[in-house]
Amino acid sequence: MILPIVAYGAPVLRKVAEDITAEYPNLQKLVADMWETMYASSGVGLAAPQINKDVRIFVVDSAQIFENLEENEKGEYPDEPGIKKVFINAHIDKLEGEEWSYNEGCLSIPKIREDVMRPQTVTISYVDENFEPHTETFNGVTARIIQHEYDHIEGKLFIDYLKPLKRKMLQGKLNDISKGKVRVDYKMTFAK
Ligand code: NI
Numbered sequence: 001m002i003l004p005i006v007a008y009g010a011p012v013l014r015k016v017a018e019d020i021t022a023e024y025p026n027l028q029k030l031v032a033d034m035w036e037t038m039y040a041s042s043g044v045g046l047a048a049p050q051i052n053k054d055v056r057i058f059v060v061d062s063a064q065i066f067e068n069l070e071e072n073e074k075g076e077y078p079d080e081p082g083i084k085k086v087f088i089n090a091h092i093d094k095l096e097g098e099e100w101s102y103n104e105g106c107l108s109i110p111k112i113r114e115d116v117m118r119p120q121t122v123t124i125s126y127v128d129e130n131f132e133p134h135t136e137t138f139n140g141v142t143a144r145i146i147q148h149e150y151d152h153i154e155g156k157l158f159i160d161y162l163k164p165l166k167r168k169m170l171q172g173k174l175n176d177i178s179k180g181k182v183r184v185d186y187k188m189t190f191a192k
Contacts, residue, residue: 001033001036002033002036002037002040002186002187003033003034003037003051003052003187004051004052004187004188004189005037005041005046005050005051005107005108005186005187005188005189006049006050006051006052006108006188006189007108007109007110007177007178007180007182007188007189007190007191008108008109008157008174008177008178009174009177009178009179009190009191010052010178010189010190010191011191012049012052012053012054013049013050013108013152013155013157014155015049015054015155016153016154016155017047017048017049017053017054017055017056017057017152017153017154017155018054018055018056019055019056019089020055020056020057020088020089022131024055027129028129030048030053030057031057031059031086031129033051034046034048034051034057034059035059035061037051038059038061038107039061040186041107041186042186043107044060044061044062044064044065044145045058045059045060045061045145045146045148045149046058046059046107046149047149047152047153048152048153049152049153049155050107050108050152052189055153056088056089056090056153057086057087057088057153058086058087058090058149058150058152058153059085059086059087059149060083060084060085060087060142060145060146060149061082061083061084062079062082062083062084062141062142062145063081063082063083063084064082065082065141066080066081066082067081077140077141078139078140079138079139079140079141079142079143080140082141082142083138083142085128086128086129087124087126087128087146087149087150088126088127088128088129088131089126089127090124090125090126090150090153091124091125091126092122092123092124092147092150093123093124093125093135094121094122094123094137095119095121095122095123095147096119096120096121096122096123097119097120097121097139098119098120099117099118099119099120100117100118100120101115101116101117102115102116102118102141102144103115103116104116104144104148104158105158106148106157106158107186108157109157109158109159109174109177110177110182110184110188111173111177111182111184112159112170112173112174112177114158114159114162114166114170116158116161116162117161118143118144118147118148119143119147120139120140120143121137121138121139121143122137122138122139122143122146122147122150123135123136123137123138124136124137124138124146124150159174178190178191
């Protein structure tokens with residue numbers, strides 16, 4: 001089932017989300033709905049607060065990015081062929097490597113893209129959809145998406161990294177988004 005995506009301005013996007021237990025009701029259905037919602041809005045990641053659930057779950061599919069590469073671009077990226085994974089109760093253990101800039105967007109903040117600096121590598125502990133524990137290190141664009149989605153379960157958004165002046169210049173657009181004054185081709189819900 002495709003769920004509406006919560007737009008900037010909703011309090012759920014600013015909460016630190018809670019760990020869940022293996023008994024969390026209808027977990028498999030929730031994860032399936034998150035995948036469906038993410039693909040329906042052409043995303044590469046989606047976090048539970050974005051569908052109005054205050055829990056530590058996010059999904060990432062960076063494999064999509066690599067599937068669309070031209071033949072001559074293959075083999076150039078450190079995280080090829082990408083991942084498709086569910087991260088539950090994730091906690092970052094370590095961020096390493098030089099920070100690099102990438103033009104980020106967010107399904108909850110449509111039509112705004114900005115360059116954000118983040119470290120190259122992330123080491124993260126989590127359980128998967130079967131509650132099997134993992135600790136893994138990711139790099140490249142995959143590490144970038146994981147850090148962006150992880151921020152969502154910590155109540156952070158990519159615009160928080162912008163310089164104050166840049167943020168100020170976006171304020172009008174952000175207010176419009178929170179009031180629903182934005183045109184998007186996927187289903188959204190607005191705080192007011
Ligand atoms: Ni986002």
